[in-house]
Amino acid sequence: MHLETDVLVIGAGGAGMYAALEADRAGASVILADRSLIGRGGATVMAQMTVAVALGEQTPDHWEYHLADTLTAGRGLCDERLAAILCEDGPRRIREMDDWKVGWAREDGHIKQAQAPGHDRPRCVYVDFLSTGPAVSRTLRTQLNGVSGIRRIGDLAIVDIAVRDGEACGAVALHVPTGRIVTIAARSVVIATGGLTRLYRRNSASSNMGGDGYALALRAGAELIDMEFVQFFPIGHLAPRLVGMDPIMWDPFRYKLGGKLLNSEMQEFEEGYASADTRSDGNYVLTRDLATYAISKEVEAGRGSPAGGAYLSFQHIPEADIRRAFGPVVDRLAANGIDLARQPVEVAPIAHYHMGGIRVDDALQTKIAGLYACGEAVGGANGANRLSGNAITEALVFGARAGRHAALRASNGAVAWSAEAARPAVDLVNSATRRDAPNTAAMIVELQALMAEKAGPFRTDENLRIAADALARLTRDIGETPLSSADGFDPVLVDWLDLRNMLLVAQSVVLPALARTESRGAHQREDYPGLDDSWAVNQLVSLSDGRLELSRSAPVTGRGAA
Numbered sequence: 001m002h003l004e005t006d007v008l009v010i011g012a013g014g015a016g017m018y019a020a021l022e023a024d025r026a027g028a029s030v031i032l033a034d035r036s037l038i039g040r041g042g043a044t045v046m047a048q049m050t051v052a053v054a055l056g057e058q059t060p061d062h063w064e065y066h067l068a069d070t071l072t073a074g075r076g077l078c079d080e081r082l083a084a085i086l087c088e089d090g091p092r093r094i095r096e097m098d099d100w101k102v103g104w105a106r107e108d109g110h111i112k113q114a115q116a117p118g119h120d121r122p123r124c125v126y127v128d129f130l131s132t133g134p135a136v137s138r139t140l141r142t143q144l145n146g147v148s149g150i151r152r153i154g155d156l157a158i159v160d161i162a163v164r165d166g167e168a169c170g171a172v173a174l175h176v177p178t179g180r181i182v183t184i185a186a187r188s189v190v191i192a193t194g195g196l197t198r199l200y201r202r203n204s205a206s207s208n209m210g211g212d213g214y215a216l217a218l219r220a221g222a223e224l225i226d227m228e229f230v231q232f233f234p235i236g237h238l239a240p241r242l243v244g245m246d247p248i249m250w251d252p253f254r255y256k257l258g259g260k261l262l263n264s265e266m267q268e269f270e271e272g273y274a275s276a277d278t279r280s281d282g283n284y285v286l287t288r289d290l291a292t293y294a295i296s297k298e299v300e301a302g303r304g305s306p307a308g309g310a311y312l313s314f315q316h317i318p319e320a321d322i323r324r325a326f327g328p329v330v331d332r333l334a335a336n337g338i339d340l341a342r343q344p345v346e347v348a349p350i351a352h353y354h355m356g357g358i359r360v361d362d363a364l365q366t367k368i369a370g371l372y373a374c375g376e377a378v379g380g381a382n383g384a385n386r387l388s389g390n391a392i393t394e395a396l397v398f399g400a401r402a403g404r405h406a407a408l409r410a411s412n413g414a415v416a417w418s419a420e421a422a423r424p425a426v427d428l429v430n431s432a433t434r435r436d437a438p439n440t441a442a443m444i445v446e447l448q449a450l451m452a453e454k455a456g457p458f459r460t461d462e463n464l465r466i467a468a469d470a471l472a473r474l475t476r477d478i479g480e481t482p483l484s485s486a487d488g489f490d491p492v493l494v495d496w497l498d499l500r501n502m503l504l505v506a507q508s509v510v511l512p513a514l515a516r517t518e519s520r521g522a523h524q525r526e527d528y529p530g531l532d533d534s535w536a537v538n539q540l541v542s543l544s545d546g547r548l549e550l551s552r553s554a555p556v557t558g559r560g561a562a
């Protein structure tokens, strides 16, 4: 099957949906494709907390203050141009979402703005109760429903971008339910495929977050930046089973109510890891990085909870206070069989967000003309560490901007479709053969365990080398011919294609992580503790003749620098 459009948007999370709407507003025809359901597949719909934006509705604010906090959190590595776009355009997008009736929580007639860690003032908007992501997704889906120029196609996994004479001219896709190959001619292509947290055994996102967009960009000839910076969330939900709720929901309650972290001996352990400045009021609520460290070390010492994390307990808090703080969330927990007044839950650090990603200019265009990126797929804006609430703002702001620029390029004429450029990907999928080995599903599990153990929140030279060697072995093992199990819907072929991407992306994380011999933001090297000023540079990853190459940017300057 062959389709044609002005703008192809890959991925229908917050960034992709906004990109499609904005490209349509600019007069382009649009195909919005997602390997899952439109507006229901990625991280956006799962987010439940806050969106950072300098609205100044309740406390005077300016986007420059938001930018200052973003740059501080980024530990000297932010691309200041991108960070400034995120902060300056944020209010426009958030107010537009308000006009579209997203339902931001209000107080005294004003959009309510909550305080969140790392912000110098209350700046974070949200939709009650823990409904921010679903409300954002629903609002954008509703807007899409009212537009006729956007063709929405779910269950369509993009396999590769077609590039002709150095310019993007479309893509090759697999229609997952039927196994059919679909080629799409497009004057501009926007990658909005979100992050890579599926590379890790424990993660907060859905199973389609294997970093496809990074692999697509690399193979198309674009560069990746800051790939070593994967953000781990210290108290992700581990057990008991929690369905339909955000696995990172515990943090605000832990801060608000003083939830206690306990080890297998039911002993509080935060105090032992608290640095002097966290001991205010005799209270040992650790910051995220210290909490991640403390839980990991307790588990290592054999004092982990049964599922391999720590207990988080609210049992010392009166039941009425729990109900007041958690509101209707208490009932959703009860539906999952969890009664916080009577039992602790188990928590552990989980991969949550990726600061790194595709390198773009301030039109969100990659090195390849006509190839754009937006949302979490983009690297650079958040440097070495992301400020809480910045990711949804990033998705909406960068989505709109990429959509606009992609439409502009399409209207100015662009390179024509080339079946020849699409042929390698078409041939790859067509070459899939029925074989029993290797077991790609088991290899995905192995890769996730490897990344968690050897390239997780705390890294060493030895572990990263083990990871690099094992990834090279797995890459050899999957071979170059896809596996197939059936005509039509072919889960084995999908696993093979996923694994191909996951291996490339995992290597793109390990390579710069090994090179960066310092600890900065989310990249913590146990063998190189502390920040090293000579490392105030971004690392770039590219693909040349099938080999990953690593290079460094010039030292970061301007206010993005530490």
Ligand SMILES: Cc1cc2nc3c(=O)[nH]c(=O)nc-3n(C[C@H](O)[C@H](O)[C@H](O)COP(=O)(O)OP(=O)(O)OC[C@H]3O[C@@H](n4cnc5c(N)ncnc54)[C@H](O)[C@@H]3O)c2cc1C
Pocket (backbone or CB within 6 Å): 010, 011, 012, 013, 014, 015, 016, 033, 034, 035, 036, 039, 040, 041, 042, 043, 044, 045, 046, 047, 048, 049, 050, 051, 052, 132, 133, 156, 157, 158, 159, 192, 193, 194, 195, 204, 205, 206, 208, 209, 212, 213, 246, 247, 248, 352, 353, 374, 375, 376, 377, 388, 389, 390, 391, 392, 393, 395
């Ligand atoms: C549980 C959770 C809670 C969070 N809470 C917050 C919060 O409170 N505040 C905040 O700011 N941020 C939060 N984040 C981060 C934030 O939600 C994400 O960074 C942001 O939503 C990413 O949006 P996106 O549109 O770039 O990607 P996504 O929303 O992840 O969408 C990407 C889409 O691309 C599709 N896709 C992937 N590969 C392909 C392919 N090959 N072909 C076709 N389609 C493809 C996927 O199916 C998916 O639908 C949270 C994240 C998670 C996981």
